[in-house]
Amino acid sequence: MNGFxxxxxxxxxxxxxxxxxxxxxLFFMVVVASLFPLAMGPEMAxxxxxxxxxxxxxxxxxxxxxxxxxxxxxxxxxxxxxMALSPVGLVPLVCAKIVAHWILSGLPLVxxxxxxxxxFDLPTGLQGTLMLGLLLGTPxxxxxxxxxxxxxxxxxxxxxxxxxxxxxxxxPVLVFGTGAIEAQAAGLxxxxxxxVLLAMLLLSVFLSPFAxxxxxxxxxD
Amino acid sequence: MFEARVxxxxxxxxxxxxxxxxxxxxxxxxxxxxxxxxxxxxxxxxLAGLSRSPTGEVLWGGQNTRDEPQEFHRALxxxxxxxxxxxxxxxxxxxxxxxxxxxxxxxxxxxxxALRELGLEGRAHLPLRVxxxxxxxxxxLAKLMSLQARLWILDEPFVALDAKGLAALLLAMQTHLRCGxxxxxxxxxxxxxxxxxxxxxxxxx
Numbered sequence: 459m460n461g462f463x464x465x466x467x468x469x470x471x472x473x474x475x476x477x478x479x480x481x482x483x484l485f486f487m488v489v490v491a492s493l494f495p496l497a498m499g500p501e502m503a504x505x506x507x508x509x510x511x512x513x514x515x516x517x518x519x520x521x522x523x524x525x526x527x528x529x530x531x532x533x534x535x536x537x538x539x540x541m542a543l544s545p546v547g548l549v550p551l552v553c554a555k556i557v558a559h560w561i562l563s564g565l566p567l568v569x570x571x572x573x574x575x576x577x578f579d580l581p582t583g584l585q586g587t588l589m590l591g592l593l594l595g596t597p598x599x600x601x602x603x604x605x606x607x608x609x610x611x612x613x614x615x616x617x618x619x620x621x622x623x624x625x626x627x628x629x630p631v632l633v634f635g636t637g638a639i640e641a642q643a644a645g646l647x648x649x650x651x652x653x654v655l656l657a658m659l660l661l662s663v664f665l666s667p668f669a670x671x672x673x674x675x676x677x678x679d
Numbered sequence: 680m681f682e683a684r685v686x687x688x689x690x691x692x693x694x695x696x697x698x699x700x701x702x703x704x705x706x707x708x709x710x711x712x713x714x715x716x717x718x719x720x721x722x723x724x725x726l727a728g729l730s731r732s733p734t735g736e737v738l739w740g741g742q743n744t745r746d747e748p749q750e751f752h753r754a755l756x757x758x759x760x761x762x763x764x765x766x767x768x769x770x771x772x773x774x775x776x777x778x779x780x781x782x783x784x785x786x787x788x789x790x791x792x793a794l795r796e797l798g799l800e801g802r803a804h805l806p807l808r809v810x811x812x813x814x815x816x817x818x819x820l821a822k823l824m825s826l827q828a829r830l831w832i833l834d835e836p837f838v839a840l841d842a843k844g845l846a847a848l849l850l851a852m853q854t855h856l857r858c859g860x861x862x863x864x865x866x867x868x869x870x871x872x873x874x875x876x877x878x879x880x881x882x883x884x
Contacts, residue, residue: 464779468765468772475767475806536761539729544780545753551780679730 461546462554469558472531479527480562483520487567490516491574502579509578510588510639516574517567517592518628521599524563525624526617528555528607529674542678548671556597556604556666564596587642591635594655601666602627608673631658680704681830681861685735688721695721696882700735705829708852708862708872713882719865720760720834722882726863727757727832739830753782756828758836762819766808770794770818773807777822785825793824797847813839820844824851831855833864 473480494512495505532538532555541551571592572585580588606624610616638651681703688695695718703709711719724730726737728744728751737744744751764773771790778785794803797817807815816839823831831852837845849870852862856875 460779460784461782464776468768468776471772472765472767534761535765536759536763537765539757539759539761540763540777540780542729543727543752543755543757545749545782546780547749 461544462550465541465551465554466558466561469555470561473558473562479524480566483524483563484566484570486523487516487520487570488574490519492577495577505578506580509575509580509584510636512578513571513575513588514591514595514632514635517571517596518599518625518632520567521563521596521603522621522624522628524559525603525607526610526620528559528604529611530607533611533677538674539678542675548674549667552604552608552670552674553667556601556663556670559604560597560600564592564600567596568592584639584642587639587648590648590652591638591655594652594659595631595635598631598655598658598662599628601662605666605669605673608670608677611674611677631655634658680738680740681863682738682741683726683735684738686722686725686732686737687734688718688725688730688732690718690721697734699880701878701880703861703863704876705859705861706856706875708856708864708875708877710869710877710879711863711865711882712867712879713865717882719882723757723832723834723863723865724759727755728752729757754829756781756823756826756831758819758823758831758833760834762815764807764815764818767806769804769806770799770810770821771803773818774822774825778826781826781828783826790821790825793821794818796824797821798843813841813844816840817844820848820851823855829859830861831863833862835865837866837868837870 491513494508498504498508529538532541542548544551568589571588575585575588603624606620609623610620613619634651634654638648638655641651642648682701684700686699687697699722701709711722713719721730725732728737728748739747739751739754742750763777765776768776774790775785791803794800797820799814799817799821802810802814807818810818820836836848840848853873853875856862856872
């Protein structure tokens, strides 16, 4: 498992030395979430109603922004070849890449969300649900997105194709993520939505590395 | 013992090569020669398991490398056209990651010694992007020297090296062969491997 942790550490170190790539996604999220209240005017009821949708769409698009670069750097400089030839195996290593991607793109969104939701006057209780939803949902986005990134590796104009491939898969996460907040606002409880998100999380985190590894082997061949 | 049986490769409609086979015992080397575009890199990628051959198989210790990849990958060190190093990391950090990916621990003194041998003394902690092309290649070669692997597959290892780098690499290759390692490489130059047994495979179309 040394290779697994080492790769996560490497990707985090690379991100620290190359801050712009990480900050672009976060900055995007902050801009989207800040422009909506300015554009829609100070009508509290409307903003409160919009908040879950805007924040979730922001999180989704911000994740999508960094996805094309998930495997590209490693592919260009030959690191991916070395991973494919590692005795650790490509599946655990892809898993490490996905974990690192989530730490760099998903986790900051989870932590940032309550702050951004203040602009929409989201009550404290709903902020907790938002964070919980994002905590369960963003890893799903990372792992499903990784499949798209692996499939479009080396394809010219792959960014557009990646969005087309991946966005439909993101829709259920969006539906249940925002649904959880609305259910709580209506006093229905969030258990059902959270359970579905959790199921999606387990399934995608387990299966996605295998799909990614298969796609990457084709890209290397 | 490394063995290849009836390997072939196709590019479009054309066959690059057909029916390539050899047996390489421990301590022996194989040089693959051929014109540009004759399929040297393709052959090496098939041998390493990165590409598939439509026919035949590659055996390591009598076992198909596709069935037992882990055992094979533990013994293999592959150096391709791209070096597999990160520009933002220092030489030492790159070597550490490479060691962990090979399921080994990097012996720091061995790594520093290898870097010193290759003339990279005092540059072990600099990010790779400030080094020259030749120096980056030397870092990749330091990986060969500081990690354990029985089988080296090297694609054009002499490119971008000066006379001193060449001498250090030759010495490392001969040490590797003397310890019973296997070496497969492509090159346009003929180099002297000393008394170690070896063959040249010439790809012609």
